[in-house]
Amino acid sequence: MQTASPVLPDSEIEDLVRTHFGLEGTAEWLWGEKDSNHRLTLGDKRTVLVKVLNPGEPPSTTDMHSRALLHVARADPGIPVQRIVPASNGAPDIRIPGPEGNTRAVRVVTFLPGQALSGATHSVAQRYNIGLMMARMQQALASFEHASASHKLTWDMTYSLDLRGVCNCLGEGEERAALTQCLDLFQDEVLPRLTQLPSQVIHNDFNSENILVDPADTDRVSGIIDFGDMVRAPRVFDVAVGASYILDDESEPVESVFDFLKGYASLARLTRPEIEVLYPCLLARLVMRLAIPSWRATLFPNQAERLLRKHDLVRRTLARVRAYRQQAFTEQSAAVFQRVSQ
Structure with missing residues (x-):
């Protein structure tokens, strides 16, 4: 997250894939946060x-991402993830010289059809289907193991308290205090219960840019992309991540998140301890969505406008969730899973 990713000229990309993947084509640069x-x-x-x-x-992390894509395609071929296009030597990715005497990996994948969820109209059925797709993804990844699965990751909620210093520089007065209170709640109610929370490798980034929908039927999920933040962590963190982006739709009430949970509950179950920590996990993810882009904007000021484009939206989403009583949120979440199990 602290390392710049120099952009290669399109002509160099064309030569690279011709040499190592046997592909002829015309390249066009696309913005990416890290790559x-x-x-x-x-x-x-x-x-x-x-x-x-x-x-x-690290090469081991790259290998994990590549092998996870291959694993999901085998475990549940119906999940619309990008398929790896192997290099000419059969490898799922290759390494090329980096900018400072190091190396960097190159991976080629299929381009999925659809439009980003962020630009689509939203509906109850769509939120349900996103929740269902998350449950399928978790089930597919439940049997995935890799030596790098437990690597330390900035976007891993386990380490959200590391952001206290950044939060102390965000906002003023009540707003800054609210961020601190959210992290305090996570520290008091989630961290002591980590051993009670089922863990596995999770996608960890079901955001509105990584979920694609069919333009002709925006209720249908047509793609899940970007495995770059995957990590072994409590699966409820994954659910909280997805919920935080569902709530970005300001035209819908906070209760819209329960449509997402109903879709998830149609295939998977959260335990009672998971349900009880879902609310503080949701708040923690929203704090991370404010703190991490703000921190990165100081590292890469030329990308600040892009990194902070949703900052005000996330601030409002956080305020809406904090205004919703924790007990009511937990009870309604529990009711979702209880109704499905009956």
Whole structure:
């Protein structure tokens, strides 16, 4: 997260994939938070995505992401994830020289159809289907193991308290106090119960840019992309992540999150301890969505506008959730899973 990812010229991308993947096409740069991404249009008009990964990403982490994509495709072929296009030597990714004598990985994947959830109209059925897709993804990843699955990750909620220093520089007065109170709640109610929370490798980034929907039927999820934040962590963290983005729709009340939970509950169950920590986890993720982009904007001021484009929206979402009583949120969440089990 602290390492810049130099953008390779399109011509260099074209030469690279021709040499290592046997693909001929025209490259076009796409913005990415951590990586240098390029769409490659092949001669037959098919498109693939070329990801030149951040030089700061360890090779073992890259390997985990590649193998997770392969694993999900085998475990549940119906989940619409990108398929890996292997290199000419059969490997799922390759390594090339980096900018400072290091190396960086290159992965080529299929380009999924659809539009980002952030730009689509929203509905009860759509939120239900996103929850269902998360449950399917968790079930597919439940059997996935990798030596790097427990690597320390900035976006892992387990380490959200590390952001206290950043939060002390955000906002003023009551707003700053609210961020601190959210982290205090996470420290008091979640961290002591970590051993009670079922853990596995999770996607950890069901956000409105990583979920694609069918433009002709926006209730249907047509793609789940970006495994770059995956980690072994309590699965309820995954649910809280998804819920935080569902709530970005300000035209809908906080109760809209229960449509998402109903979809999830149609296939999977949260235990009582998980349900009881869902609310503080949701608040913690919203705090992370404010703190981490703000921190990165100081590191990369040329990307500040892009990184902070949703800052005010997340602030309002956090205020809406905090105004909703924790006990009421927990009881309604429990009712969702109770109704499904009857």
